[in-house]
Amino acid sequence: MIGVISYLVFFATVASILAIAVLGLNLHWGYTGLFNGGVVAFFGAGAYGTLMLGGAPQPHLGGFEWPWIFALIGGVAAAAVLAWIVGLLTLRLRHDYLAIATFGVAVAFENTMRNAQGFAGGAQGIRGFERPFREFAGNGLGWNLLYLALVLVALVATYLFLERLARAPFGRLLRAIREDEEAARSLGKSPARIRLTSFVTGSAIMGLAGGLYGTFYAFVSPQDVLPILTFQIWAMLIVGGAGNNRGAVAGAFLIWGAWTASGWGLSRFAPVDWQLYAGSIQWVLIGSVIVGMLMWRPEGLFPERVGEDRPQTGRTT
Amino acid sequence: MIQHLIDGVLVGAIISLGAIGLTMVMHILRFANFSHAELLSVGAYAAFVLGPLIAGLSGALEAGIGPLSLSWAVALAVPLAMAITGATAVLLDRIVFQRVRAKGGELSMVFASFGVALVMRNVIGLIFGLSPHLYSRDIAFAQIISYDPLIMVKPDQVAVLVLALILMLALHLLLSRTTFGYSLRAVAENPDLAQVTGVDLKAAIRAVWLIGGALAAAAGVFYGLTNQIIPVMGRDLVLPIFAATIAGGIGSVYGAVLGGFLVGIAGNLALLVLPPGYTPSLPFVIIIAVLLLRPHGLFGEARA
Numbered sequence: 001m002i003g004v005i006s007y008l009v010f011f012a013t014v015a016s017i018l019a020i021a022v023l024g025l026n027l028h029w030g031y032t033g034l035f036n037g038g039v040v041a042f043f044g045a046g047a048y049g050t051l052m053l054g055g056a057p058q059p060h061l062g063g064f065e066w067p068w069i070f071a072l073i074g075g076v077a078a079a080a081v082l083a084w085i086v087g088l089l090t091l092r093l094r095h096d097y098l099a100i101a102t103f104g105v106a107v108a109f110e111n112t113m114r115n116a117q118g119f120a121g122g123a124q125g126i127r128g129f130e131r132p133f134r135e136f137a138g139n140g141l142g143w144n145l146l147y148l149a150l151v152l153v154a155l156v157a158t159y160l161f162l163e164r165l166a167r168a169p170f171g172r173l174l175r176a177i178r179e180d181e182e183a184a185r186s187l188g189k190s191p192a193r194i195r196l197t198s199f200v201t202g203s204a205i206m207g208l209a210g211g212l213y214g215t216f217y218a219f220v221s222p223q224d225v226l227p228i229l230t231f232q233i234w235a236m237l238i239v240g241g242a243g244n245n246r247g248a249v250a251g252a253f254l255i256w257g258a259w260t261a262s263g264w265g266l267s268r269f270a271p272v273d274w275q276l277y278a279g280s281i282q283w284v285l286i287g288s289v290i291v292g293m294l295m296w297r298p299e300g301l302f303p304e305r306v307g308e309d310r311p312q313t314g315r316t317t
Numbered sequence: 318m319i320q321h322l323i324d325g326v327l328v329g330a331i332i333s334l335g336a337i338g339l340t341m342v343m344h345i346l347r348f349a350n351f352s353h354a355e356l357l358s359v360g361a362y363a364a365f366v367l368g369p370l371i372a373g374l375s376g377a378l379e380a381g382i383g384p385l386s387l388s389w390a391v392a393l394a395v396p397l398a399m400a401i402t403g404a405t406a407v408l409l410d411r412i413v414f415q416r417v418r419a420k421g422g423e424l425s426m427v428f429a430s431f432g433v434a435l436v437m438r439n440v441i442g443l444i445f446g447l448s449p450h451l452y453s454r455d456i457a458f459a460q461i462i463s464y465d466p467l468i469m470v471k472p473d474q475v476a477v478l479v480l481a482l483i484l485m486l487a488l489h490l491l492l493s494r495t496t497f498g499y500s501l502r503a504v505a506e507n508p509d510l511a512q513v514t515g516v517d518l519k520a521a522i523r524a525v526w527l528i529g530g531a532l533a534a535a536a537g538v539f540y541g542l543t544n545q546i547i548p549v550m551g552r553d554l555v556l557p558i559f560a561a562t563i564a565g566g567i568g569s570v571y572g573a574v575l576g577g578f579l580v581g582i583a584g585n586l587a588l589l590v591l592p593p594g595y596t597p598s599l600p601f602v603i604i605i606a607v608l609l610l611r612p613h614g615l616f617g618e619a620r621a
Contacts, residue, residue, distance in 0.1 A: 089609065283439040288436055294432070
């Protein structure tokens with residue numbers, strides 16, 4: 001029984017962390033119409049940043065032993081800076097450039113982390129991170145429960161922040177640019193600047209997810225920033241419904257559940273000589289989910305509800 | 318140094334062939350097709366299957382052509398692989414991209430192309446296994462061209478370069494000398510106006526997929542010939558091919574050719590100063606450099 005609870009706590013923690021990243025992607029794609037092909041780079045910047053700033057001294061760069069919360073903020077800032085650079089270069093061009101550049105930044109990020117031994121620990125990654133609150137929560141289930149609560153607080157905070165943003169004038173502006181850029185421009189708005197704000201904010205949220213992920217495992221390596229994570233996070237948003245934050249969170253739990261279940265099923269029931277191909281089968285499944293949803297139900301299971309976006313305070317326009 | 322330059326030109330020819338098709342699709346359908354590089358795998362594996370089948374017709378075909386490790390059978394399989402891959406591209410458009418286009422915007426197309434790439438790459442891996450294959454077990458010996466500085470070139474590499482240049486010339490003639498070429502350009506410039514003047518839009522889109530797929534197949538076979546045939550070749554080539562289209566300017570066929578050579582040469586020259594582990598990052602550096610210096614590429618035009 002305790003094993004089941006432990007596992008559920010573990011599952012919920014990872015799913016909630018991924019849900020935060022999905023919310024960040026929703027700001028990009030759902031609200032602003034930006035394609036982010038390198039979610040994992042911003043997630044990774046958050047994780048690496050947090051562990052480098054908060055970790056114990058290491059042979060590689062980092063190990064500044066910052067208090068956890070400051071290290072986490074530093075990780076978020078690292079993701080934001082990375083997004084700012086990529087966005088500045090690409091957002092004034094047609095949308096393909098952002099798609100290609102973000103995909104490229106993810107490839108380059110993983111590749112650099114894997115090779116830069118002196119900078120980020122290379123293929124061995126970064127370990128030696130002091131988990132926060134260990135003094136009074138211990139190391140076992142107690143800590144896991146406390147951390148789950150912490151992650152849930154972060155998830156709810158992100159959710160509320162984005163919901164407010166969606167209803168604020170800024171959210172309406174984002175949708176205006178997504179639907180008709182020329183019209184927004186004619187009203188004196190600067191689409192490039194607003195897109196950059198949205199891109200950096202969404203990437204910072206992905207960085208937050210990465211920082212929480214790195215803290216949870218107290219370890220990050222190039223294996224944590226492989227492209228598969230980007231596709232998983234996309235599938236979560238596409239299934240959940242782009243433009244709907246509740247859908248994004250539901251999609252995260254659904255897809256992460258399906259992913260772990262399919263992985264478990266394949267390792268349990270697939271013939272031994274198929275085990276080598278279990279990864280390939282899972283890739284085919286996630287690719288099919290993405291394509292199938294876009295073909296048959298592009299609005300996702302929980303479509304965007306435009307009516308809700310109206311200000312509820314009774315303001316008249 | 319010269320050796321790296323030569324290797325770069327040979328790799329560049331392969332990247333160019335891939336980039337031509339990609340830039341054409343991006344120009345006419347206006348979306349970044351991340352599944353394009355998987356067409357290279359389709360072509361490479363199609364020739365890998367067809368080669369032995371053709372060799373089965375006559376034993377004489379199994380022999381290599383002159384000093385090449387490329388056999389007559391595999392060489393004859395190339396046009397067939399190009400046709401199969403072109404047809405695959407058309408089919409993918411019919412089954413997936415057309416529907417996504419009808420339901421969503423360009424952004425959905427980009428997402429869908431990633432999904433298609435994942436499915437294609439891994440289905441190929443499931444069918445043919447994850448380990449690499451070769452067209453021929455014969456070892457292709459490099460010829461020493463010069464001892465000081467030491468320069469070595471494999472006959473296969475020269476053959477690949479010549480064939481790639483012939484294909485590019487053929488495409489150039491097709492685009493610049495035929496009515497069909499004009500109608501393709503008209504569609505790219507202004508689809509509505511082209512239709513008014515009697516160009517069949519659907520046929521034009523089909524033709525672009527067909528050409529893009531065929532050239533990708535040739536690139537895939539050439540890559541397999543000079544490296545190896547492996548399911549992840551699309552994954553490894555997608556970023557260099559995109560870098561070539563951006564360097565050349567999205568939509569420009571000639572830009573894609575130049576961009577391909579640029580990416581190939583830059584990638585090989587970088588080996589002089591960077592550890593080889595960083596090679597996968599290089600296309601990204603090129604993309605960033607192009608965006609900083611000349612955002613619309615060598616031949617591109619600003620277009621929303």
